[in-house]
Amino acid sequence: MKTSLDISQDKSLLWLMAIACGLCAGANYYCQPLIHSIQQYFHVPESQVALTVTFAQVSYALGLLFIVPMGDIVNKTKFIPLLMIMAAIGLFLCAFAVNLPMLWLGTMITGLFSVAAQVLIPLATMAVKPEKTGEVVGFLMSGLLVGLLLSTSLAGLMSNLFNWKLIYMLSAVLMLILAFLLKARLPHIPILKMSYAQIFKSMAILLKQEPRLGFRSLIGGFVFAAMSTLFSTIAVLLTSSPFYLSDVLVGVVTLVGVFGALSTSKIGKIADQGHTQSLTWIGLFTLIVSWIFLYFGGQSLPSYILGYGVISLGLTIVHTSNQNIIFRLRPDAKSRINSIYMTSYFIGGACGSALGVYSWHHGGWSMTCLAGLSLVLCAAFFAFLDMRYHSAAST
Incomplete structure (x- = not known):
């Protein structure tokens, strides 16, 4: 396991962390351009499908409030990959949803645990020299914001070309791969009792x-x-x-x-x-x-x-x-x-x-x-x- 407390020179690890931030952030926004396609697929009122967006936002807010603070008292090297695995389970549920309630459940699980990015960023600030904090946080935030901005465009494009469920399937697989790679490379940070x-x-x-x-x-x-x-x-x-x-x-x-x-x-x-x-x-x-x-x-x-x-x-x-x-x-x-x-x-x-x-x-x-x-x-x-x-x- 990597133990150095300055990861600013480890570009490959920073790229992995930035991509993970982008993937986690984007996972909550896939549903926004897919409302019409989901409505046609399940044959339910569009107003019900629109609730999916609300469930994504509310579950993410709950994760911010109740899960992110745990980052100070648990082993982040294990905690962050675990959160990403749980988010991947939520994405798989969305991809294989047979009805709207199943999609809602998957959306809520994804939103709740995709806050992994918000544990990853504080971890990065603790593993660099103080004078590099802004640069490293900025790099990870670039990944997060690009992922957020691209998520709706990619979801809409894949829906038009293939099927609205494809974006959920691909994201789930990528989330699992990144969780596995990060578990082996994240630095160990002391925790509070x-x-x-x-x-x-x-x-x-x-x-x-x-x-x-x-x-x-x-x-x-x-x-x-x-x-x-x-x-x-x-x-x-x-x-x-x-x-x-x-x-x-x-x-x-x-x-x-x-x-x-x-x-x-x-x-x-x-x-x-x-x-x-x-x-x-x-x-x-x-x-x-x-x-x-x-x-x-x-x-x-x-x-x-x-x-x-x-x-x-x-x-x-x-x-x-x-x-x-x-x-x-x-x-x-x-x-x-x-x-x-x-x-x-x-x-x-x-x-x-x-x-x-x-x-x-x-x-x-x-x-x-x-x-x-x-x-x-x-x-x-x-x-x-x-x-x-x-x-x-x-x-």
């Missing part, structure tokens, strides 16, 4: 003792809410007047976000140099500009595509800055810190999705853009509070 019940008490104490964790969690939650406002309305906007794009072309449009995802490692290097505050404000400004492009994108596809690329970049900058800061707060509590941050992040995403749908139905695209912009401004407010607290604490 703490009971499961004590984990949650300590998480409350962490929030009280580390105000920056709370501020950065809120910043992350609001910026992902802004992005999710866009996610929840992209299909209804681009498939209607004046665009009338097909489902496959809608998926192609979202691929522009890959460029933002691929910049994560570079942004992490800048963050490692101590520029997290500057990066945060640059990211927030980028998000504000993106909503201007997106507003005009309601009538212009080039403007929409440019806005989508810019908002993906802005989200990447803020998220990478946040993670660079929180992972340096308490080296002995990185899984619990990540659990707090990512739970806030995805709660923000769920609320943003709901707000996007509400805004679209009550004020169209203009109201949706106003909602997205307002969420970014809320993030900026907490960034200001974080900056003031950090300045006061440093003097």
Whole structure:
């Protein structure tokens, strides 16, 4: 077993970890472009099939809250592959589903255990030199974000060319292969002696003792809410007047976000140099500009595509800055810190999705853009509070 506590030079291991992060993240999004195909396959109302997306999100949130914190008190070398094996079982259930409840069960198992990526990232930060934290986290986040962005496009493409179940089958097999490879190569990290019940008490104490964790969690939650406002309305906007794009072309449009995802490692290097505050404000400004492009994108596809690329970049900058800061707060509590941050992040995403749908139905695209912009401004407010607290604490 690998025992070195600096994996930053082990490129093959980092690539394995990045691919695992991408596969785990993408596993929760396959169902989104497949709603119509699943509805036709099982001959059930589309509204019932749409619940699959909800089950994926809720189960993932539960995994973030109840499974990820365990990363601080268990052997991660065994724990991460085990989580991936369980996620693969969920994917196999989806692939062989004979009815909708079986698909729901597989989706929930996959969502619950695909949080392996959120245990893998804190592990990586504990196995590198502190000055390499941002670079390594950025590299793994690039894999995670690319996997997330590609998942819907690949699922839709495979469904159109072959069968909607194929993406689940291939992902399950890949998940098992990666689990086997990682088990042999993940570094061994010392664990804390703490009971499961004590984990949650300590998480409350962490929030009280580390105000920056709370501020950065809120910043992350609001910026992902802004992005999710866009996610929840992209299909209804681009498939209607004046665009009338097909489902496959809608998926192609979202691929522009890959460029933002691929910049994560570079942004992490800048963050490692101590520029997290500057990066945060640059990211927030980028998000504000993106909503201007997106507003005009309601009538212009080039403007929409440019806005989508810019908002993906802005989200990447803020998220990478946040993670660079929180992972340096308490080296002995990185899984619990990540659990707090990512739970806030995805709660923000769920609320943003709901707000996007509400805004679209009550004020169209203009109201949706106003909602997205307002969420970014809320993030900026907490960034200001974080900056003031950090300045006061440093003097």
